[in-house]
Amino acid sequence: MNENWSFSDALGMNPQTKQQVVDTYFMEHRARLVDIAAYLDRVDRGQGDDPLDFRDVAFRRAVEILLDGQPQRARRVLELFSDHTSELPQSADGMKGAMGAVSLTDGGAA
Amino acid sequence: MKYIDPHIHMVSRTTDDYQRMAQAGCIAITEPAFWAGFDRSSAQGFYDYFRQLTEYEPKRAAQFGIQHFTWLCINPKEADDPGFAREVVSMIPDFLNSKEQLCGGNVLGIGEIGLNKNTKNELIILEEQIALAETFNQLVLVHTPHLEDKLKGTRLIMDALSASKIDPGRILIDHVEEHTVSEVLDRGFWAGMTLYPDTKVTPQRAADIIEMYGDERIWMNSAGDWGCSDPLAVPKARLEMRRRGHAPTTVDKVTFNNPQQFLSQSPNFLLT
Numbered sequence: 393m394n395e396n397w398s399f400s401d402a403l404g405m406n407p408q409t410k411q412q413v414v415d416t417y418f419m420e421h422r423a424r425l426v427d428i429a430a431y432l433d434r435v436d437r438g439q440g441d442d443p444l445d446f447r448d449v450a451f452r453r454a455v456e457i458l459l460d461g462q463p464q465r466a467r468r469v470l471e472l473f474s475d476h477t478s479e480l481p482q483s484a485d486g487m488k489g490a491m492g493a494v495s496l497t498d499g500g501a502a
Numbered sequence: 503m504k505y506i507d508p509h510i511h512m513v514s515r516t517t518d519d520y521q522r523m524a525q526a527g528c529i530a531i532t533e534p535a536f537w538a539g540f541d542r543s544s545a546q547g548f549y550d551y552f553r554q555l556t557e558y559e560p561k562r563a564a565q566f567g568i569q570h571f572t573w574l575c576i577n578p579k580e581a582d583d584p585g586f587a588r589e590v591v592s593m594i595p596d597f598l599n600s601k602e603q604l605c606g607g608n609v610l611g612i613g614e615i616g617l618n619k620n621t622k623n624e625l626i627i628l629e630e631q632i633a634l635a636e637t638f639n640q641l642v643l644v645h646t647p648h649l650e651d652k653l654k655g656t657r658l659i660m661d662a663l664s665a666s667k668i669d670p671g672r673i674l675i676d677h678v679e680e681h682t683v684s685e686v687l688d689r690g691f692w693a694g695m696t697l698y699p700d701t702k703v704t705p706q707r708a709a710d711i712i713e714m715y716g717d718e719r720i721w722m723n724s725a726g727d728w729g730c731s732d733p734l735a736v737p738k739a740r741l742e743m744r745r746r747g748h749a750p751t752t753v754d755k756v757t758f759n760n761p762q763q764f765l766s767q768s769p770n771f772l773l774t
């Protein structure tokens with residue numbers, strides 16, 4: 393490990409071959425993928441106008457990350473869903489619980 | 503095959519869980535003080551909770567050959583009222599100074615302290631509890647916020663810790679995920695991964711993180727509590743690593759040797 397090495401330069405070591413990873417996990421993640429597809433269909437079939445909900449916007453942006461061919465997708469999806477603001481409220485009084493995403497126009501977007 | 507679950511809230515679990523954990527190879531657990539799912543109405547409520555953690559729970563665990571260790575603090579969720587929080591924090595030194603604690607008590611340090619909604623009030627009490635750990639030379643176990651608040655909160659917490667004189671090697675930052683683990687390790691802290699259905703890290707992702715960031719200064723825990731959680735999450739992650747072909751020594755390192763190494767920095771952590 394050279395002295396400039398940082399944990400951000402992930403090691404990437406995996407004892408399995410690519411073929412073994414597919415053999416082991418395809419069925420499990422096939423099911424999860426169909427869940428996501430069905431969820432998006434469910435939003436479409438919902439009544440009323442498009443919600444323009446910040447979570448829905450972030451979700452669809454995250455789906456694009458999955459297919460962009462770049463590494464560290466899990467990390468980048470989590471960063472997309474993260475609060476990047478720097479102000480601190482005085483108290484949590486009256487604040488809602490965590491929502492899982494932030495508005496990409498104010499406070500989001502790494 | 504034996505393992506340590508270094509973060510689990512047994513006060514919220516049944517005695518059957520101790521039995522099943524023992525059957526799965528658990529020989530020791532550490533239980534940080536945390537939010538009970540509702541806000542306590544008085545500091546006295548915490549006093550009773552600390553007695554439960556230091557007196558009652560070790561006996562319940564011992565019935566199944568599991569050693570029980572604990573961490574005391576006011577959790578970040580109930581630390582948003584500084585006056586109330588200070589009243590609770592002022593009771594902690596008595597538990598650290600008691601005769602039992604000076605020789606063979608079960609308190610390992612201050613935890614799980616941290617942030618919940620990243621507020622100024624929470625940060626003030628976090629800093630005061632870091633100072634308490636420094637004064638009493640205690641290990642520190644850190645709770646990081648969940649979901650969208652985790653990245654910002656983890657950075658704020660690390661900055662507060664770095665401003666103290668505590669060696670980062672005596673601090674474990676828990677609930678890391680793919681977007682926080684590298685900064686935690688880069689800054690010299692230990693990292694904990696919480697295996698929790700739905701909202702945190704799955705056994706598969708925990709194995710991925712070890713493959714990406716190595717097996718030094720990292721452990722995994724179930725953080726089993728009153729929510730949908732799994733007290734057998736650690737043995738499940740062991741199986742996941744074995745299924746992928748990781749060496750048994752690597753599996754033992756992250757589920758036994760690493761927690762033992764970190765926790766042994768407290769004179770109260772002695773495995774029998």
Ligand SMILES: [Zn+2]
Nearest residue numbers: 534536614725
């Ligand atoms: Zn916890």
